[in-house]
Amino acid sequence: MKLITDRKHSGESIPYSVTNVFVYDIDVVLILVTVLNLTYLILNSNGVNADKYKKKELRKEIIDAVIKLLNSINPYVSHLRTARDRFNANPEETLHMRIVSKREKDGRVYNVPTTSEVAMLIPGDFTIDMPSRDIVVQEKSGKLQRISEILPCYLPLQYPLLFPYGEDGFRIGIEKHQTGSGKKTKNKCISIRQWFAFRIHKRKHEKHILLRSRRLWQQFLVDSYTAIESNWLGYIKLNQTSLRAYNYNSVQKASEEGKSDLKDQGLACYLPATFTGGPRYMRNMYLDAMALCKHFGFPDYFITFTCNPKWPELIRFCGERNLRADDRPEIICKILKMKLDSLMLDLTKKKPIREDKYM
Amino acid sequence: MISNAVYIDHGDPIYACEYCGAIMWHGERIEKTVKNKKSKFTSCCLQGQVKLPFLKNSPELLYALPTNDDEISRHFRENIRAYNMIFYFTSLGGDTENSVRASGGPQMFQIHRENYHRIGSLKPDNDIPPKFMQLYIVDTENEVDNRSEALR
Numbered sequence: 077m078k079l080i081t082d083r084k085h086s087g088e089s090i091p092y093s094v095t096n097v098f099v100y101d102i103d104v105v106l107i108l109v110t111v112l113n114l115t116y117l118i119l120n121s122n123g124v125n126a127d128k129y130k131k132k133e134l135r136k137e138i139i140d141a142v143i144k145l146l147n148s149i150n151p152y153v154s155h156l157r158t159a160r161d162r163f164n165a166n167p168e169e170t171l172h173m174r175i176v177s178k179r180e181k182d183g184r185v186y187n188v189p190t191t192s193e194v195a196m197l198i199p200g201d202f203t204i205d206m207p208s209r210d211i212v213v214q215e216k217s218g219k220l221q222r223i224s225e226i227l228p229c230y231l232p233l234q235y236p237l238l239f240p241y242g243e244d245g246f247r248i249g250i251e252k253h254q255t256g257s258g259k260k261t262k263n264k265c266i267s268i269r270q271w272f273a274f275r276i277h278k279r280k281h282e283k284h285i286l287l288r289s290r291r292l293w294q295q296f297l298v299d300s301y302t303a304i305e306s307n308w309l310g311y312i313k314l315n316q317t318s319l320r321a322y323n324y325n326s327v328q329k330a331s332e333e334g335k336s337d338l339k340d341q342g343l344a345c346y347l348p349a350t351f352t353g354g355p356r357y358m359r360n361m362y363l364d365a366m367a368l369c370k371h372f373g374f375p376d377y378f379i380t381f382t383c384n385p386k387w388p389e390l391i392r393f394c395g396e397r398n399l400r401a402d403d404r405p406e407i408i409c410k411i412l413k414m415k416l417d418s419l420m421l422d423l424t425k426k427k428p429i430r431e432d433k434y435m
Numbered sequence: 436m437i438s439n440a441v442y443i444d445h446g447d448p449i450y451a452c453e454y455c456g457a458i459m460w461h462g463e464r465i466e467k468t469v470k471n472k473k474s475k476f477t478s479c480c481l482q483g484q485v486k487l488p489f490l491k492n493s494p495e496l497l498y499a500l501p502t503n504d505d506e507i508s509r510h511f512r513e514n515i516r517a518y519n520m521i522f523y524f525t526s527l528g529g530d531t532e533n534s535v536r537a538s539g540g541p542q543m544f545q546i547h548r549e550n551y552h553r554i555g556s557l558k559p560d561n562d563i564p565p566k567f568m569q570l571y572i573v574d575t576e577n578e579v580d581n582r583s584e585a586l587r
Contacts, residue, residue, distance in 0.1 A: 133583070134514065134517060134518065134521070134582075135511075136579050138507065139582050142518070142522065143578060143579065146522065149494065152524060156568060156571035156572055159572055160575060163558075163572065171557065172557070173557060184487060185488055187487065188488075213557055214556050214557065216556050216558050220526070220553035220554065222551050223525055223551070223552045223554055233525045234523050234527065235519060235523065240493065240497055270485045271485070271487065273478060274479060274480050274485045275487070277452075277455070277458070277479040278457065279455065279456045279457055279458065281456070282489055282492070283492045283493065285498050289512075289515055290501065290542075291513075291515050292519055294542070294543060297544075298550075299527070302549075303550075385541070389446070392447060398504070401541075402542050402543065410460065411460070413463070414445050414462035414463060421467075
């Protein structure tokens with residue numbers, strides 16, 4: 077039997093289907109929720125969704141209750157309320173708010189910051205001599221400024237309902253725990269991907285809204301994936317030298333050829349072949365596939381493995397929790413991975429089809 | 436082969452990571468080929484290397500709203516993104532794709548372009564209604580109304 081599989085840089089084989097935007101990392105189960113599009117059409121064939129998506133009025137009693145709750149527990153809200161009181165008391169006063177990015181406490185132990193840790197209100201206008209990582213929110217600027225994904229305020233500012241206590245998100249410098257196994261680890265601190273991988277797992281004693289928030293959970297997953305990806309891209313951009321990007325730099329080539337006018341060449345940022353979904357990555361995959369075909373002959377089977385919302389494991393899992401299958405994309409991903417592993421095990425170890433040359 | 440095939444059920448997530456306590460399926464363990472070995476998992480915490488504080492329990496109100504089974508809870512969880520939207524401080528940078536919702540099918544969330552979170556200023560500019568975190572500062576006597584209008 078002959079079968080082409082897509083060998084990722086991690087060394088794990090998964091079938092590759094062209095139509096799905098499918099991002100799978102061997103360690104983490106983060107999925108772009110888009111992938112559900114094709115595999116889930118079966119789920120809602122009865123058309124109940126049409127009414128559901130009509131815009132509904134938001135309930136004032138819920139809004140009121142949540143405002144009161146956030147007033148009492150959220151550190152960012154309490155700073156804004158203080159700012160309001162000061163503006164009301166003295167309309168002439170100018171203030172700006174500085175959102176502090178530094179945390180003195182150990183990130184392995186503390187993640188609920190106190191009010192004085194998250195931000196401070198400073199009278200007067202913004203001055204230059206401040207640590208640059210902090211975010212300065214001016215009184216009036218008319219501009220929007222970007223919050224970097226490596227700041228602890230990245231998540232709580234976007235999801236006040238998920239992190240009502242202003243719980244810190246990922247930040248740089250959370251150290252790895254020494255397990256005592258004696259293995260040397262390359263990096264001393266955990267990465268943003270490891271942070272999210274830890275966070276999206278359910279633990280028995282945790283009673284948290286995060287995994288129960290359905291649509292918001294989907295948004296959270298997509299948002300986390302983009303945060304990880306932009307962190308990765310940031311690394312690539314800042315480390316072009318160590319990635320040996322100069323080897324394929326067109327500017328270099330042009331200047332060696334003796335062209336005097338280099339303004340059209342521009343300064344490109346190269347994505348290495350290890351960047352999943354990038355052009356060099358795709359090219360690598362393609363060349364690998366072609367090499368297999370050349371060596372062994374053309375494939376007889378092309379297997380696409382997709383997920384099914386009616387898998388009994390999935391139905392049991394969601395039924396117990398009063399959820400629908402699409403409320404937990406990461407569970408679908410986990411089950412898909414298990415099924416895929418056992419399919420590959422069947423094909424490679426039990427050999428249902430004889431004379432397989434490659435897989 | 437196919438005629439006598441039986442469905443391979445992977446069971447329920449009754450296993451837990453010994454380091455962080457994440458619930459896991461048996462099929463997710465590493466070193467699958469080694470028999471009679473204690474199940475180990477790496478996808479959650481790299482066998483104890485990643486150690487973070489567990490999440491503090493959500494306030495009773497927020498936990499009850501999406502999980503209960505009454506009419507208000509149903510309303511809340513169907514509109515949970517809208518509710519988050521009227522309280523958040525920063526705005527989401529990518530373009531949310533709405534056509535995938537209208538076409539029926541499973542619920543999903545799709546965005547385009549580069550994604551980022553942006554934060555504005557404490558007060559709105561002249562004649563512009565307050566947005567995002569400005570709602571916490573400006574005209575708070577009518578805050579409930581302002582917030583329920585904020586999405587229009």
